[in-house]
Each structure stands twice: as structure tokens, then as C-alpha cells.
Amino acid sequence: MGVVNAAITGLFDLLLAPFGWSAWAGLVFISLLTGAVLLTVFRYTSNQRGIRATKDQIISHLLEVLLYRDDVRVVLRAQARLARDNLRYLGHALVPLAFMIVPVGFLLVQTDLRYGLRPLAAGEKAIVAVELGPGVDLDEVSLSASPGIEVETLPLRIPTLQEVDWRVKAVAPGKQELRISVGGEEFVKEIRVGMSGGRVSRARVSGGVWAQFLHPGEPPIPRDAGAKSVTVSYPSAEMELLGWRVHWVWPWLLISMAFGYALKGPLRVQV
């Protein structure tokens, strides 16, 4: 999984490199990409003829309801058929959905890696939490950091959660390092301060495909390091949309839908 993550993350880094100057520009590009890719996948994995036929049927039943509204029997029968054809229409979407779910999953995770969180501002505080494997002694864990980060507290050991936490303060902008040592084994977690654009990786995790899929920003923690994960409590990033501060998923949804509708004609896709 680590190799797949590295490849996909590298690809997204490459694609988004020209848009580092603006989160909106990057998100619009990802939305365009989403609309175009998903339409293409839909076109080649769905029953285009079946969809067209079903849509025609639905329109004809709607006309039936309108034209024969004085005839209760006809209207009821048309409505039943409407319901049936709607289900059939949804059925046509199931196969392409199965094909789309994997790329969409990677796309969402990669987008969230870039627009879901914002780096710490200088002076801002965050919690670093190290979750340890079973049986690891909580007293054997220590944390040090590069000069741009100040570790403000002594370790907070929580035996019930098998976790050790610290509060850190961002001091200088840049890509900083947290060095975690568990029983003499040391590994690093990146922490970003005051940099706009780029990836903000909340957690570095060990083993487990699902955990690695969700946290592709950094390579997995070595298995023998004794830690399951290291997380930094970055603040959520928000984007301004018509005066509202919203999570990136809402503009992404709206813009990719808009691109989807705009491109379905040129790409000759029945949806």
C-alpha cells in the first residue's frame, strides 16, 4: 500500500504543482478532473443504450400522468411504472459506481490531504498524540522537535488509551520535524507551519491497508517502531464560498457536478 500511496501522491503533486498559488485554483482543477474522469468511466462502464431507453420511458410516463390526469387508473399505472423505471435507472448506475468507487476514494483522500487541514500558524498550538502498540511501556516514549517547533509540556501518559500526548507550539514557518523515540527506535513525523499550499498530513500510521489508504501523506511507520500512529491536531481548513466558510467538499461537489453537466454533451455521455 505504501508504494501505491507514494505513486498516487506523487501523481497528484505533479498535477497540482501549477496551482500551488491558490487553493481555489487547485480545487477547480480537481473538480474538472473529477467531472471528466468520472464521465469517461461512466461512459465505458455503463449501459448507455439502456440508460437512454429508461430515461425515455420515464419521460413517457410523466407525459401519461399529465395527459391522462382525468383517468385515475391510467395515472396510477403510470406512477407505478415511473417508480419501477426510476429503480431501473438507478440500477444502471450501480456497475459504473463500482468502477468509480476506487478512483473516487483515492481522489477524496488526496484532495483532503491538500485542502482538509491548514498548517499551523506561527504561535499556534497543537497536540501531538502517539498511539502505541499493546505492551509498549508508555515511559519509554519521548518527543523532540526541530527548532521551528517548541514542545511545551511534559509527556501526558494515558494508560487507558495506550497513548502519550504532548502540546507543541509552532515557532517558525516551514516543514518541521517531530522526532519520536519509542524504546530507542526513532522515527519522524512532519509538521507544517505557516506554509500555504501543499500537503498537510494529519497522521503517520503503521500497518493496516485501510489506515494507510486514509493517511497517504507520509510513509508508514516502521513495524518495529512500537507505535501505531502519530497524529497532529491541525486545524480544519475552510474555503470561502459566497460569504460562507465551508469544507472543501461542498465547492468540490458543486463544481464537479457543474463540469459533469457541461462535459456530458461534448463527451457524449448519457447520465
Next chain:
Amino acid sequence: MSAKRSNKKGRRQVADDAPPEPGRREALKKLGALGALALLDVGALTSCGRRLSSPQMERERKLLILGIDGLDARITERMMARGELPNLRRLRDTGGFGSVTSTIPPQSPAAWASLITGRDPGGHGIFDFVHRDAETYETVSSGTATAPPKYTIPVGQWQVPLSGSQVESLRHGTAFWDRLAERGIPCEVHRVPANFPPTDSGAKQMAGLGVPDARGTLGTCSYYSDVPLGPNQGLETHSVRVANGVVRARLNGPRNSLRNGWPTTSVELGVYLDGHSRVAKIAVQDQEIILRQREWSDWVPVRFVMVPQVKTITGICRFYLKEVTPNFKLYVTPVQFDPLDPALPIAAPAGFAGELASRHGRFHTLGLPEDTSALGGGALDDDEYLHQAGLCLEEARRIWESALAEFDRGLLFYYFGYTDRNQHVFWRASDPRHPAFEPRLGREYGGIVEDCYRLSDELAGEALQASDDDTTLIVVSDHGFAPFYRKFYLNAWLANNGYLSMRDVSEGAPIATGAVWSETLAYGIGLNGLYLNLAGRESRGIVSQEQRESLLRRLVKDLYAIRDPDTGDAVFSDVALTDEVYSDALPALTPDLILGYAPGYRSGVASALGRMTSEELRDNTNKWSGDHCIDRDAVPGIVLSNRALRRERVSLPDITATALAEFGLNRPDDVLGQSIL
């Protein structure tokens, strides 16, 4: 009594005998109009611009009012005489200095209401922090009334409202900035008491004293410990158990008016402790905060669910990790309305609080933010209280400095209450006569009262720096301060002297339910109010209008005769008949007598809240050790300006008249004061 009467006449003469609006002003107004027609050169206009009036010039004038609660005239003068307070001295020497005669009674809500409306308490209807409900004899808030939705539909355990609930200001009279805003004069008003909810007049306003916490109280903090404290007003203690280094508790929020029975909402609080490192992690909703022992958190927003997925109320609070080991002690400030999403109208226009919070970060919104209850109840010690109050001051100063920097015309009125609260609770450290004084206190905290004056001087310096030649600056306090050595329990005295008949004489028994009203002539509610049990006004009144006059005379005589058995001193130096001292009266609301305690005495809180005590007089060993809710002549406030003052004795309604006159507005009939400039 006779001395009081002549005194009161003198007080009223201040308003009656003041010079009429000068004809010179009218003449200059005409000149101003000519100036607008460009018939005068700009230099000439500027030189006499303060007295000119035209709509354009009204809008271009600048009036900066720095309201500082509780600055005492005598302490200020004493410090200035020592060569301290350079900015206040500069104002005195280049402009004017006067002594402020406060309201009867000299309580902040009443005094600031007079300062902003130009009315006395009889006119604006605020006599105390609390009034009494004439129907039930219970205490009620004097400043605001909250009405639940008029119509609701019961659906299971829910009450679906068909209309919104209402918060209504009980203050009568118009704030002077509302009159200015109506004329298009830009106004910005911060934290001035007796202004909640603020009216939507066009003036930018952030409400102050009077704004409740999210629970609807004047401020109820929470204290979690495995060594709980005793009960105390304004302090909710939670006895908790530390199990495997984890504490589970709940933080209470507002009552849920959308559910039957109005249950209290709450959120879960998880605290993870490391006794070795002396740090703890507090988990509340989706937020986690790590604190070291004796460390404060920033503001933490907390959402209280009224209807799941439909309605939440957001509050903010700060956590203070007092102790991790050997005992667990966690203090949480009163949960206050979030300025970014306030559930009540704490600002006008509605978005003003959010605008301030977006620029300066979240800030306290509670009217009385300095948590003197936590200090009094032992949840915070002196240093911890000072830190908490300092955090509030920092926030207020941040917004003050920004408002000063942006102030370019119209009115800016900024209020600071830190000075009042710190004098209340640290008087004991600077007065060796005080029963709570200790030499150690004197050494460590003896300078805090005077520090309040030094802080005020700094603020005045900042205001002076922001003032140009076209700015009129007024620094004003609502009252002064005096020691509070002894507590007097009015209801106990009334009961012992046959005025109040109690069925239940146990300590703390409420008079509302414990009194025999069919045999009761008078009762006390509030720090200075005495009410007759008047037939036709009180629901179970027995005193007729014919008996009223003679009963009041007897009460006044008896009250003046009260002597402290320990010292032989009189407890009261002024007993005011409200019929005589107020220009107007709201008959259903106004107490019959306002008791002016002699310096050193004040009402005990139990009596003020309508409760019975066994003793009439008691030493005050509390931290709340200085006060001003006494005879107003014993607690003069101050006024300073960068312009010469017309007189040295100033009443609070004079400030209203001055503010209106500065912008060329005529004094309305309901404004008692006269311009002092």
C-alpha cells in the same frame, strides 16, 4: 431627616438652576450653516468648530468617552497630589476635573442608566441589581425580562415554538447615542452597563453589564474536584472521582426551553491526568486541550444541543487546571455566549460581535466577566483571580486600542469594569481596619486598589494620544468606593422591630414564602431598597395609602437611630424617600425608601436577596471587601475632560446632556442634566 431634605433640594437644584441653553450656541449654529455655504474660510470654522452646528459638522465632530467603573474622586485626588497619574493630571490641568455625584442609590446599573439616558432612577426604572416581583415577593432581574415563546405546540417531550422568545430591556429612556445615531452621527459603544439588549438604532454597540451567561445567570462558574468546595453563590461545584487517571464529568449549559420541564443541557467532559508530569488533557466534544498545572486555556467553544440536528446554542468557556496532584481541581469560567454565534442579542447590529471576534479573536461576553464569585467561593485564589481578570482586561484593551486607532468621527464610548471589581475584592488588602485584612495580604496585594487608578491613567493616556484638536475627551466614573467592614441585614432588623412578620425564622429562609404578609408592613429586597407592603401594589399588601406617609416617617426615624453596638456609629447616613428624590416615579416598581449606608456598612447579600438571617449586623470577613452601594455622598466619582468644565460638581445625567450638546442637539425634556462643557 431634615439634613437629608436640604441636601436633596440642593441636589435637585443642580438640574433646575443650571443655565439655559446659551444663545451663543444658537448664533454659532447659524454661523455653521453659513460656513457650509462656504462663506467663511475653513480656518475660521475650525477655530470655533466645537460650537458650530450643521448636519455635516455634527457628523464630523468627535466625542470620546472613557467610562471607568468605580474610580473614586478622593483616591484619584490623593494620588494626583502625590504626583502620580500623569495623564489624569494633564487632563485636570489643561481641561477640567470634577467630582461626580452618583445616583441614589450609587449602584452601577442605576448610575450608568442615568449617565446614558439623562434620567434619574425614578425615570429609567433601574434601582438595583434586583427588583421584587410585587405579585410573589421574589427577587427578579432589574435590567431585563425574558419571555418564552407565546405559543408552543407540545410534541412528545418537545415544545415546538410558534414564535421566538423575547429578551426585553427594562430600562426606560433613550440612550443618548441612539439619539445621535438617528441624526446620522456614527456611534460606537462598547460594554456600557444597562444596555442589554442594545437597540437597533444604527449605533454599533456591544452590550456590557447586564448580559447573562449562557445559563441565564450573572455568572456561574463550574468547579470539579475530588475535594469539593461548599456551596457559594455563582459557583457550581462538582464532586468527581479520579479512576485510572481519568475523570468523567459534565459541563452544564443553558436550560432547554424546547423540552418539557426545561431540563439543563450539558456536555460530557473527559479529563486525562498524568500526575507525574502534572499535565492533563481535557476532551470536550471534538476538541482536546492539554494544560499544565496552573495553566489557563484559550476560549473553547461548546455546543449545547436543544433539538438534535436542528438547534444548538454555542457557548464559550476557559478551563483552568488548578491542580493535578495530590488532588484534582479544575475550574471552568461561566459558559458565555459565543460572540461568533450569540444566542441572545448581545450586540447591535447583530453581526457586530462577530465582526469584533473575527478581527480580535473570541472574547468574553458576560456582563460581569471578572469571576469574583470563584474568588469568594475558593475556586480561585487571589493570584488566580487576578490572572482571570487580567485575561478579560487584555481582551477589552485589544478591542479598545483598535477602536481608538479607527476612531475618526462621531462618538466612541468605551467602558472598563476591571477597576470596580478589583476594588471590591482587594480593598481588604489595602485597609488595615478591614476585618479581612492580614499583614501578608497587605504586603502582596496592598497596591492593587491603587493599581486600578494607574491602569485608568494609562487608558486615559491612550485616549489623549488618540485625541486631536477636534476631539472632546471625557473620562468619567459612575461612583467612587468605600470600605465594607460590616454587613447589615435589613430583613432581620425589620423582623426584630415589628415591621416584618416571619413564620419561618431559620437562617436563609426566603421572605417570599416565609413571611406572614397579612402582618408585614415593610420588607427589603436589593442592596438599598425598602418596600412597604402596600395595599393595591403588593399582592398581599396591608398598608393603606393613608398609613403610608406616617409609616415611612416612622421607618426613617428608626433607621437613622440604628447604632452599631460595637462602635456606636450610625449605620445609615442617608435614608431617601423616593417620592422626594426622584423627578419621576414608576409607582409599581419604585422602592419606597432607598437606604444610604454610612461608609463601612453595606447590606448583607442574604438580605438583599430577600432572605432572613439570625443577626442584624456582622463583620464582613469576605473577600468582597470594598463597596459603593451606600450613601451616594460618601462615594463621589470623577469626571475629567480635555475641555474646561463649567462646574466642578457633576451629575450623571449631565453627561447625556453634554454628549447631545457636543453634536448640537437640543436637550430633550426627559434629560435632567445640563452640559458641563
